[in-house]
Structures are given as structure tokens and as C-alpha cells.
Amino acid sequence: MSIQETAILEPGIAWLLIALFTALYVGLGWFFGRKDKELDQFVLAGRKVGLAVGTATAMATWVTSNTTMMAPQLAYQMGIWGMVGYSLGAVGLILFAPLAKRIRTLMPHGYTSGDFVRLRYGNLAWRVFLGISIFYSFGWLVSLGMAGGVLTHALSGIPYWQGMSVILAACVSYTLIGGFRAVIGTDFIQSILILIGLVILAWMVIGRIGFDEIHFSLERERPELLSLMMPAAIMFLFNNLLFGMGEIFHSNVWWTRAYSFREGVGLWAYLLAGLFWAPIPIVAGFIALAGPALGTNIPAADMVGPIISAELLGLAGAVIVLIMVFAALASSLDSLLAATAMLVVRDIYYRHLRPQATADHLRDATKVTILLLGVVTWLLCLPRITTLAELLHFTGAFVASTIWPIAAGLYWRRTNRWGATLAMVAGSAAGIIAYFQIGFYVGALVGAAVSMVVVLLTTWIRPQEFDWEQLKEAPPTH
DSSP states (O other): HHHHHHHSSSSHHHHHHHHHHHHHHHHHHHHTTTTSHHHHHHGGGGGGOHHHHHHHHHHHSSSHHHHHHHHHHHHHHHHHHHHHHHHHHHHHHHHHHHHHHHHHHHHHTTTOHHHHHHHHOOHHHHHHHHHHHHHHHHHHHHHHHHHHHHHHHHHHHHHHHHHHHHHHHHHHHHHHHHHHHHHHHHHHHHHHHHHHHHHHHHHHHHHHHHHHHHHHHHHHHGGGGGOOOHHHHHHHHHHHHHHHHHHHOOOOHHHHHHHHHTTTHHHHHHHHHHHHHHHHHHHHHHHHHTHHHHOOOOSSGGGHHHHOOOOOOOHHHHHHHHHHHHHHHHHHHHHHEEEEHIIIIIIIIIIIIIITTTTHHHHHHHHHHHHHHHHHHHHHHEEESHHHHHHHHHHHHHHHTHHHHHHHHHHHOOOOOOHHHHHHHHHHHHHHHHHTTOOSSSHHHHHHHHHHHHHHHHHSSSOOOOOOGGGGOOOOOO
């Protein structure tokens, strides 16, 4: 059967929900960002974000559409270890908590993760890092855009490209209007919607089917999903742990929050966000395990969450899933657009092309870049060439290679700058070879291991002293 024949929501209802939430978020974007005229206010919310909003924005950003759609996919493909392994993404948030505190202390005037790499390791490492970071950002942007199209198509039969286009345009619009304050303000609301939606879905699944029936059906039809010894799943467990660390440690999405939080907030905001986030992939993944009990036809693995929820729970389930995943998608897409635009403007446009640019000019350039990022992402999303999991984990080898250069550079005075550069290059190369030769579930694992060895060896063989005061670069005065 086709999606059009099995879709629960009428296209008109889906369009109405999308239109309502688009109007809500655009309105909130205008409300939160209406007074932000200065550059720091537009890109970092004035560096005064408090604990409650800080925790909510960190958690909501990490609860991506990938979490609510890819966790069910991985549970459907790899069973228990799939959803547990995805939940280990919380470790990245928790371990970044002390790093966020140190970043705020060492770089009180910083703007991007690129600022740190440039000042700590020099221009060569900085440019290698920028290549990795921007490549990853587009991978994440495209996966988010794809998720919007997959979601609307699975639930309502709306063509993939239409749903993807409208949801992407909505997120670009309110980020463009309100800047970073709009991002964190809407994140607070989106985090509440996501948590409520997941609790309702899990409760309804358990109430309608029950643990015993789910377990019996899995034993009879998909016993491998209950196995704790599936080799690919075990490898994925460790791979996703390191992938999540690499994503957070290097990404400007998380560094901008470290810079934007008030002094003393970063440590607790990231720690609490990680603890609150950890159960979410398990709850989302559990929904997929009901598939064998329902005998559901799944045309594509990354559609399993929406299809099972809609088939099991009917119209109400489809509406809940659409609202929840739209909130999750928007909470990540807006953050990524804002952070990537800042990285492009500060580290490429300002540092390489227009060093004389004023703060007002950079603010305008950031808005233009947000719009351009949206257009490029839309073009890359049009040909849906792979699944969400495979697309996102393709970037895993690259980002995992930055874990050790970032962590060592923040805490060890003697980390070798050439070793940090080599670690990112060698780790990325080794990880991508493993991705193609073994599977998507080992790319980050191999990349992080090679990077670690290079950083440790080069620092041990030839340590280089560094003065932490060099990180306290004053902001531009013009």
C-alpha cells in the first residue's frame, strides 16, 4: 500500500496545523526579537540567558526531529541497543557542562567555536576545523529538512518536497525576524510540547498494547531486536556516544549558548539538559517496538515512528506526532541556522573578507546568511538520497575527530597545535574509510580513536606551551 492509502491525517488538517504553528512561531520570533538592535543582542541574546531558559534551549535543541524520528528507526533496525545507544547522546551534553563554564571564563568576549580554534591552534587548524564544522552543519540542516518532508508525507500523504519546503521556510522566517533571542524563546515552548507529546504517546502505546504483547510479538517475529549481543548494535552504542560528544564539543550551536549564558549558568544548564534529555530517545524508540505486534507495513525505516503512532492511535496520535516532531524540528533548525550563520559571518566573511566591517554591517550580513543557508538547504533536500540515520552519521567521522583537540585545548597548556591539526585530518580520513568499509555505525568510533592517539602522541613527544590570556581577545571596536 502507498503512503496516500495509509495516511491518517487529511492533507487539509495537516496544512492547517502547520499553518497555525508557523504563525505562532513567526509571531513569537517577532515578539522576542523586537528590541534586539545590537549585534550581541541579535546573535547572543545580550549574553544574559538564565538557567531555566538555558536548560530548556539546550534540551530542546538536542531533541531534534532526528531524535523523535531516528530513535524509532534505530530501535526498529537494532532493537534495544538502538534506542539505548541513542540515549547516550546525553553524555555529550553532560560532559560539555564543565567545558561551557571554562569557555565562558577563558573567552568572555568570544562569539564562535572557530574563535577558540584560531586563537588556540593557529590559522591552519582553524581552517581545517571550519571545513569540518560547516560540512557537519549542512549535514544536520539537510537531515532536519528531510525529516520535515518525511513527517508530513508519512502522516498525511503530502508530497515530501512540499512539506519539507513549508516547514523549512517557517523556521527560516522566525529565525530571520527574531535572531537568537527568538531561538531560545521558542525553544522553551517547544521543549514543553515535546515532553508532553512523548509522555502521551508512550502512555497510549502501553495502554493499547501492553508490554507483554510487545515482548511476545518481538520474540516471535523479530527476536534479534531483543538480543543484547547483536554486533552492529553494540558497535553503534559506542559510536553514537562518541558521535554525540563530537557533535556538541565542536558545534557552534553549543558554543553560542556557552557565550550567551550568564556567568555561572552554563555548567548547570548543560548538566540538567543532559539529564532531562536522556530518557527521551528511549521513549521515542519504544514506540517502534510495537510494530511487529501491529503487523504494520513500514515502507521506509525512517518513517516507522510516525506510521506506528498514527496507525495505533488514529487521528489523535497523528496530530500529537505532527505537533511534537514539528516542535522538535523547529527547535533544532532555528538554532542551527543562527549558529551556522554566525560561524560563516564571523569566521569567513569578517575574518577573511571584510575585517573592517562594523557591528551593524555584521548583523545585516548574519540575516542575509540565514536566508542563504535556508535556500541552499532546501536545494540539497530536494533529492532524498538516503535515510536520516545514514545521512547524519556520515558526518560522524568528521566531528568525532574534533573531540580531543577541543577538550585537550581547553585544559592542557601543552597540547601541540600541529598535532591538533593532524588529529582532525587523520581522524576524519580514518573514520570515513571505516564508514564505507564497515558501516555507518563505526565512523565516529574510528575517527575519535585515531584523533585521540594523534593528540596524545604529539603532545607527549613535543609539548608546546600556551598562555591562556591569548584567548581573551577583545571584541572589535568599529
